[in-house]
Amino acid sequence: MQEDVMEPAYSTSHEDAYLLTQPVISSILESVEKGDRDTLVALMEPLHAADIADLLEQIGANERRDLILLYDVEFDGEILSELDESIREDVIEILSPSVLVEAVREMDSDDVVDLIEDLDSDQL
Numbered sequence: 001m002q003e004d005v006m007e008p009a010y011s012t013s014h015e016d017a018y019l020l021t022q023p024v025i026s027s028i029l030e031s032v033e034k035g036d037r038d039t040l041v042a043l044m045e046p047l048h049a050a051d052i053a054d055l056l057e058q059i060g061a062n063e064r065r066d067l068i069l070l071y072d073v074e075f076d077g078e079i080l081s082e083l084d085e086s087i088r089e090d091v092i093e094i095l096s097p098s099v100l101v102e103a104v105r106e107m108d109s110d111d112v113v114d115l116i117e118d119l120d121s122d123q124l
Contacts, residue, residue, distance in 0.1 A: 019046055019047055019048075019051060020047060020051040020054055020055055024043060024047075025055060025058070025059075027039075027043055028040060028043050028044065028055065028067070029059065029063060029067075031043060031070075032063065032066050032067045032070055033066075035070065037070050037071075037072075040067070040070055040071060041071070041074055044071065044074065049076065049078035049079045049081070049082050050082045052079045052082075053079055053082035053083045053084075053087075054082075055067075056068075056079075056083060056087055056091065057083065057084055057087050061090065064087075064090065064091070064094075065094050068091060068094045068095060069094065072096070072099055073099055073102075075095060075099055075103055076102075076103050076106050077102075077103040077104055077105070077106035077107035077111070078106065078107070079103070080092075080103055080104070080107065080111070080115065081107055081108070081111040081114075081115075088115070092115075
């Protein structure tokens with residue numbers, strides 16, 4: 001007699017896996033606290049932009065600032081596109097102008113329009 005094998009209700013493929021687990025978040029925050037940029041980049045590299053945006057939305061303002069400053073040039077426009085508007089404004093204020101310009105350069109035009117609409121006139 002053959003048993004029916006149930007398929008999981010979630011994807012098990014690496015491409016679709018949600019990689020932002022609590023242990024990963026803890027490791028990321030630990031590397032930020034230590035100022036270990038190499039480890040931070042290695043931990044963030046497999047994450048999708050939406051996962052990074054989710055991370056930035058979950059952590060506190062001080063941790064967010066420290067992470068962004070340490071991650072710096074690795075920050076890209078897709079992350080900005082995925083962020084909640086209120087968090088995106090905070091992130092834009094933290095990013096150096098050169099990193100922000102490069103990130104915006106990588107964004108789709110409709111995302112750039114949304115970004116500009118969200119900015120205060122003194123941020124333009």
